[in-house]
Amino acid sequence: MxxxxxxxxxxxxxxxxxxxxxxxxxxxxxxxxxxxxxxxxxxxxxxxxxxxxxxxxxxxxxxxxxxxxxxxxxxxxxxxxxxxxxxxxxxxxxxxxxxxxxxxxxxxxxxxxxxxxxxxxxxxxxxxxxxxxxxxxxxxxxxxxxxxxxxxxxxxxxxxxxxxxxxxxxxxxxxxxxxxxxxxxxxxxxxxxxxxxxxxxxxxxxxxxxxxxxxxxxxxxxxxxxxxxxxxxxDKKSEFMEFLSGNLDFISSPENTIIDQIFNIDGNLNENLSDKYNLSKSPYLNTEYIGFNTSTNLKEDLLLRKAINYAIDREKMMKFLRKNIGYPAKSGLVPNGLNDNFYANRYFKNIDLASKYLNEYKQINNVENITINLTTDAQYLDVLEFIQSELKSLNINLKINITPPSILRQGKATGKFDVFRASWIADYANPENYFSLFYSKNHTPFGPNYTFFTNKEYDSLYEQTLIIKDKEQLNKIYMRMEEIISEYSPIVPLYYDMSVRLKQKNIIGLDNNALNILDLKTVYKKN
Missing domain, CATH: 3.40.190.10 (Periplasmic binding protein-like II)
Incomplete structure (x- = not known):
């Protein structure tokens, strides 16, 4: 009954x-x-x-x-x-x-x-x-x-x-x-x-x-x-099936488990979908990264962090894991859409340079076998397994610990994890919002500095960005701040996200934007 x-x-x-x-x-x-x-x-x-x-x-x-x-x-x-x-x-x-x-x-x-x-x-x-x-x-x-x-x-x-x-x-x-x-x-x-x-x-x-x-x-x-x-x-797979059945008007950012069904290797719609649906893509102000707790080892583990940064082929990762739905984070922390005026190729794969840094690290610290424990939630497991495979070429053992998103957030906020997967979605569209992640007065729990990074030059530059209005001067400061982050490597930038919207053919006026806000006041359905 x-x-x-x-x-x-x-x-x-x-x-x-x-x-x-x-x-x-x-x-x-x-x-x-x-x-x-x-x-x-x-x-x-x-x-x-x-x-x-x-x-x-x-x-x-x-x-x-x-x-x-x-x-x-x-x-x-x-x-x-x-x-x-x-x-x-x-x-x-x-x-x-x-x-x-x-x-x-x-x-x-x-x-x-x-x-x-x-x-x-x-x-x-x-x-x-x-x-x-x-x-x-x-x-x-x-x-x-x-x-x-x-x-x-x-x-x-x-x-x-x-x-x-x-x-x-x-x-x-x-x-x-x-x-x-x-x-x-x-x-x-x-x-x-x-x-x-x-x-x-x-x-x-x-x-x-x-x-x-x-x-x-x-x-x-x-x-x-x-x-x-x-x-x-x-369930995202069920959501996708409902969209295919015409019961939803759009879906946003399909998860990794179904992107093969939707996109080809270039990030465009597969042939069986391209005539039935519309696809729109644009930069989304979200940076995915691996963070290190540097509160006690900012200088001690610097060479190890730099070795990891040079061991990863970000372009290969985006092509084969994400179908180029996103952009390899080659410039640094600030994503595409905000970094045009201070973009530089700072993060790229160079296995010789990675090996050099790693050997120096081993010699200085008198260690041979290196194991790193990284904490993440399940959603990004495929990306981190790729990183795990890349680090094997350096004989670095990356152990991936899966935890619920709520535990991951809490652990980052309390400094519990030494290495963790994280992302930063812009609160507002200004590079300063990203650079606040490494300002020493923003050490968690008082702010979003989950890496506990501290650098006097960086702090001084950040404070200048809050008041300087001249764009040329600001871009020079942003350039230097990205260089400092690269020099100390408190993070491993992975990729910049993309706003992806798959829409029914009759949906008009649904535009993408860099903050991925859903604005429906000018949307209509075509007869």
């Missing part, structure tokens, strides 16, 4: 989903890792950022070319000392409808809403992972309903980029107060789509915000779509 009842429930839910998805104006995608929260204060990963991006707005936004544009702020001014930002709030932006508003419908957004939202972001009782974005903020306040002012402790070139992050979205106080923690499951925002329902582990439904404030270049009201249906199929 229980099994029969469960089967009926599943049938009804899937039936409702199919009825919804039969509409040509419903965009359908899958989130295989599920969604933990729709509260922008907890939008720390793409699985949460994608839906919150549809629901919420902030003061400013970033377009697909990484330009800063007004969002809820109409415009802004910056003081001569570059510390005070004054934003003029548009007077025609409404929150989504809710019975919790005094009039039972909606109301206009004002500067006081941003004051509340920012206070909430740094509230320790909320414990938002995005509180750090306001670390350099001395104060913020609503001057009146129209002006929101922010004062920084020190000048910071990338502050507007930081404000584009979903953490800085505006939320309505009365709704958050009424719903409490349930706000993460029933959000009210200002975005092009509004929350409809969430059947956990099955699907999430967003519907068109008829009162959205933006128009396209021809004066047509946005968004075009009537809604969004997000499913939670936990």
């Amino acid at each position: 229980i099994k029969r009842t469960l089967a009926i429930i599943i049938f009804l839910l899937l039936g409702c989903e199919n009825n919804l998805d039969s509409s040509k104006d419903i965009f359908r995608y899958n989130e295989y890792s599920n969604i933990s929260s729709l509260d922008p204060a907890f939008s720390s990963t793409l699985r949460n950022i994608w839906p919150t991006h549809q629901i919420f707005n902030g003061l400013v936004r970033m377009d697909k070319n990484l330009n800063i544009l007004p969002d809820i702020a109409e415009d802004w001014t910056i003081s001569n000392d570059k510390k005070v930002y004054s934003f003029k709030i548009k007077d025609n932006i409404y929150f989504h409808e809710s019975t919790y508003f005094k009039n039972g419908e909606s109301r206009v957004v004002n500067a006081h809403d941003f004051e509340y939202s920012f206070n909430r972001l740094i509230n320790k009782n909320i414990a938002s992972p995005g509180a750090w974005v306001l670390n350099n903020v001395k104060s913020f306040k609503a001057i009146n309903d129209s002006i929101f002012q922010i004062e920084l402790f020190t000048e910071f070139n990338s502050f507007l980029e930081i404000l584009t992050m979903k953490y800085c979205s505006v939320v309505p106080k009365e709704i958050v107060d009424s719903l409490g923690s349930s706000f993460s499951k029933k959000p009210i925002g200002t975005g092009p789509f509004k929350f409809k329902r969430w059947d956990e582990n099955i699907k999430l439904v967003l519907v068109k915000n008829e009162n959205y404030h933006e128009f396209d270049e021809s004066g047509n009201k946005l968004p075009y779509l009537d809604g969004i249906s997000i499913r939670f199929i936990p």
Whole structure:
């Protein structure tokens, strides 16, 4: 009886989903890792950022070319000392409808809403992972309903980029107060789509915000779509089969186990797929790397780390393991899309040079057999097995320890692992964000310096990048910082990621971008 009842429930839910998805104006995608929260204060990963991006707005936004544009702020001014930002709030932006508003419908957004939202972001009782974005903020306040002012402790070139992050979205106080923690499951925002329902582990439904404030270049009201249906199929292979069956409108970044079915050796669609689907690719600001805990052996193990860097054929790795879906990390930490003006071929395979460094290391340390224990999660096992094979040519034994992603994150944050696999996805589109990984004041747990790297020259250069505006001067500093990282080798850069989107032929306007944000307000389905 229980099994029969469960089967009926599943049938009804899937039936409702199919009825919804039969509409040509419903965009359908899958989130295989599920969604933990729709509260922008907890939008720390793409699985949460994608839906919150549809629901919420902030003061400013970033377009697909990484330009800063007004969002809820109409415009802004910056003081001569570059510390005070004054934003003029548009007077025609409404929150989504809710019975919790005094009039039972909606109301206009004002500067006081941003004051509340920012206070909430740094509230320790909320414990938002995005509180750090306001670390350099001395104060913020609503001057009146129209002006929101922010004062920084020190000048910071990338502050507007930081404000584009979903953490800085505006939320309505009365709704958050009424719903409490349930706000993460029933959000009210200002975005092009509004929350409809969430059947956990099955699907999430967003519907068109008829009162959205933006128009396209021809004066047509946005968004075009009537809604969004997000499913939670936990298996990437099943997700791919659903896409092939026409039940999903796009899939993003297929995992390694199925890329042979999709791509040829050049990273293009296989012939059996090229006439049926559209493929779009672009640089994605994500660097995959192996990190070393250098807190006690920055100089002692330097020669060993350099030997490892010169032992790896990154181009071969990308060609045969990733079907060239991505770029070999030959320049350093900062990925393609941000490194054009200071790119250099710093990391390449040179087995003679690798052997030279390794022999020097063995002689100095009076060792013969070398074993390295590397900790990773299962997703990158094939890449690390390739590294393992490459190091065998130097008689280095690389032992790979598989651990759950949560344990890997915790171990990196506490300095537990001597060698670990890691990645850095840009919080905002500026090289400084990557270079912060090696700033000594960012040693974990106070920041993202998981390698515990420390270098006085590097620290000084990094601090200059926060205030210097001259691009030519900045590029020279970035060049030197990459050289310092290469000289000390606290990491082994592996590859730069790529935003890959496989789409049904009728999907129009779904563009890639360097931050891999899913922006659906200008997407539509062609008849």
